[in-house]
Amino acid sequence: MNKKLVFGCVFGFIGIIILAGLIIFGFVADSRNNMVTKEVEVDNSWAQVQNVYQRRLDLVPNLVNSVEAYMKLEKDIFEKIAEARKATEIASNPSELEAANEGIGSLIRDLRVVVEDTPELKASGNIEDLMVQLEGTENRIAVERKRFNETVRDYNTYIKLFPRNIIASWFNFTERDFFEAEEGAEEAPEVNIEID
DSSP states (O other): OHHHHHHHHHHHHHHHHHHHHHHHHHHHHHHHHHHHHHHHHHHHHHHHHHHHHHHHHHHHHHHHHHHHTTSOOOTHHHHHHHHHHHHHHHOOSHHHHHHHHHHHHHHHHHHHHHHHHOHHHHHOHHHHHHHHHHHHHHHHHHHHHHHHHHHHHHHHHHHHSTTHHHHHHHTTOOOOOOOOOOTTTTSOOOOOOOOO
């Protein structure tokens, strides 16, 4: 009888250890799967940000071509667009993408001022349509940046909370960068465009 009690206790203890191991394994597997899901959401959100930046880059040459029908612009505008497009394509994080698009943002502000200050340009339906599309794209950029930051916040919080931070370190999940306002964004930009 004594041996049966000992064997029962041993098997019960082993069963508890196995059950605890399965629970821990389930928690680790579930946490890792959630981290992968959240990381994919961050990557998807990043792709959408790049998509709206690409839309803006595609609209600007059309706007410049329309504006050129009425006036002569500086020749380096197209070089700036090409440089911004190339830098946008190779950007791998929010700060690189922001740096790549600083020049194009300045160019867009300058073009808006030219269009607003030139009655012949405002009268052109093509230019007006392009400006509306560009304004809509700028709004989309702001929305997608916000969504990206929300997704990154959710992901970063998830992998930093205990005990998931330990699991995240085991599987090499690391924090992602947020979009931050450009330095000096709180100041109104100066617009200086020369017309021949």
